[in-house]
Amino acid sequence: MNEMLDYLVPDYYPAFSCKMGACRKPCCEGWPVSITMKDYFTLLSVDCSPELRRRLDVSLHLAEHPTQEAYAQITPRYDGHCPLHLPDGRCALHAEIGPHMLAAVCQLYPRGVRTGEHRECSCANSCEAVPELLLHRAEPLRFIPRPLVFDLPKAPPRQHFFHTGGREQEIRLWLIGQMQNRAYPLPQRLLLLGESMLALDQALAARDDARLQRLLSGEEAIPAPSPVDAGHAQLLSGLATAEQMLAILDERSNSIRAYGEAALAYFGEGEAAFARYQQAAEQFARLIPQWKTWFEHLLVNHMFFAQFPFQDRPVPLRDEYLALCAVYVLLRFLSLGWVAQHPSIDEAVDVVSAAFRLIDHTSFDRYAAPILKRLGCDDWTHLRQILCL
16 A cells, blocks of 8 residues: 655645646647556556557557666657547546556656655646646745655655755755745846855855855845846847747757747847837736746746756756756747737647646756857856846
8 A cells, every 4th residue: 555655745736636628738749658568568458448449559659768667658649649539638548447547657747756855746837737727826836745645666866966965955945935036026036046056056066064054044145136137239139049049949849849930930030029029028918917926936836846956967057057047038938929929818828838848848958058058148148138038
């Protein structure tokens, strides 16, 4: 029998529920769903109707390099839809046999369960129900313990590339606190986060646990960055950089390609792009007056879900920070460009969740920072230009 254990979760977690057939964009659209060896042979032998058997037989394909945990895939059809989807959007396997028969990834999604040193669980922004849940929330996200049961093995010990003094989770929540510091506008908070990570990197590299304690306790204050200048020249330069970044990312992702191409075509280049961007920003603010708070929630939820900035790879914390800046710029540029042409709340949610299908379920953090560096955004001056969008 599985044991009920306390997990740290965002306080919206108890309110989350799957929309099932009511989803506009199914969570598995366009994705091959990786399944374990156990799931594969279970699905091959499950007692089901002839129609479901036909669907399963055309869905299951062995992985190119199978392992116990990634043995096969449920591959999408030519149109990107899962072969197991019913016309009403529900999963045929779930509808006929029950949720217990779903592959582990389908049972859990959009939940990200962490069973390592610190037990945590949150939901990915790539599921449209999550941005919808956060859309009208005013208060900052809090993180609370909640008893949960999951049929998952305990994760192996994380490989640490940084000395954290055993305070990894505390550090992560401290950085989230910087993002939620509403004394500053959102772009200025991102700069504050960058300054915080610079001080943090220095303390961790020197194994200076005393300074780490001063930072986490607030005894050593992080100097507030000056307000982000959103003047004409700065905004025009930032807009051009954002367009270049999106053009590169657009080539890498089926999930945002249609949105990205539409946004790039809408804005165009030069002074015309500047005028259209201003119009789009005003329209977006009228449609979603609380967009800054919404974006705060989306960024914070992503940071917790991704365990930012400790993501098991030996790169400087600066690279993780640049990747987070790229998340903000992508969200802002993509959502304004799309919603300007499709002005509705549902469309805003759809473009955001599509962006997070790229951000949370690919190696986005590995290539976003190099892209910004290639575009000359590896210094505070150029970062200010793209963060003023």
